[in-house]
Amino acid sequence: MGNMGPVLPRPGFLETLRKITQENGVILIFDEVITGFRIALGGAQEYFRIRPDMTVLGKILGGGLPIAAFGGRREIMEKLAPLGGVYQAGTYSGNPVSVAASLAALQSLKRRARQLYPKLEKTGEQVRRGISDFIGSANLAAQVSGLSSMFQIFFTDHAVTDYDSAKKSDTTRFNKYFQSLLASRVFVPPSQFETCFLATSHNDDEIQVTLEAIGSALSKLSA
Known part of the structure; x- marks a missing residue:
């Protein structure tokens, strides 16, 4: 957790969470708005070696420019339009300046990780x-x-x-x-x-x- 100060998960907590969600068919979502790219190129999921079903990212993705993103397993993302029946859109979605900054930030991080x-x-x-x-x-x-x-x-x-x-x-x-x-x-x-x-x-x-x-x-x- 990071939105109340950095509070680390107890040993085994994330592993147990992943196990329980898989056994019960529950989607595990990692909010990496704070931890994304700050502790590893792959965020907390890379650092702790836990693979969630979906991930949420914030403005650090754009090197500080306003942007947010989410992603996940193929079978989940294909539920979204135009491939699926879940409609998702926003007035500022895909802003070209923020997206260009995000691509540049990702390329720089990957190159120097x-x-x-x-x-x-x-x-x-x-x-x-x-x-x-x-x-x-x-x-x-x-x-x-x-x-x-x-x-x-x-x-x-x-x-x-x-x-x-x-x-x-x-x-x-x-x-x-x-x-x-x-x-x-x-x-x-x-x-x-x-x-x-x-x-x-x-x-x-x-x-x-x-x-x-x-x-x-x-x-x-x-x-």
Whole structure:
């Protein structure tokens, strides 16, 4: 999950979900609006090696331009018009500028995937490990969660495994953390329930500055 901060699936959860849906003839849909292309070229389904029946993607597909897409198994997609009887259309469907941007983004990602994703994985691990060390040094009731290019600090000492446990986070403390980072000229999403993303354009100096700002912000919270 990513729309409440990065909450990782428990071991075996996705495998069990895939097994149950297959046994009962239920279509398994992966919402990859957040995870698509950010953690692997094939998104979370590639990262966790689970193949859904359908996938939903968002604006990252267009390199930031407004676009959304869905796809799935051939026998499902052939239910859509003009091959099938399910009509699907929209005023902005197939916008040529967004589609051209999407094709360019996909071609670029595919061409550079072997370099991009290992770098994101390495940088993400560096950031999460650094934050975890800061939390320990400050003795805060907090934890860092994420994978690959995604991370977030949850200000709670409870394990964050779902929406209910994420809601137990201290949003007042998060706001102080956010304001401290902003004062250090480091901008992260202004909500406890958002996800921070790393990009391959972030260089080593920027990562170091970010970690130093996070360390300072967490230290102030423990004072």
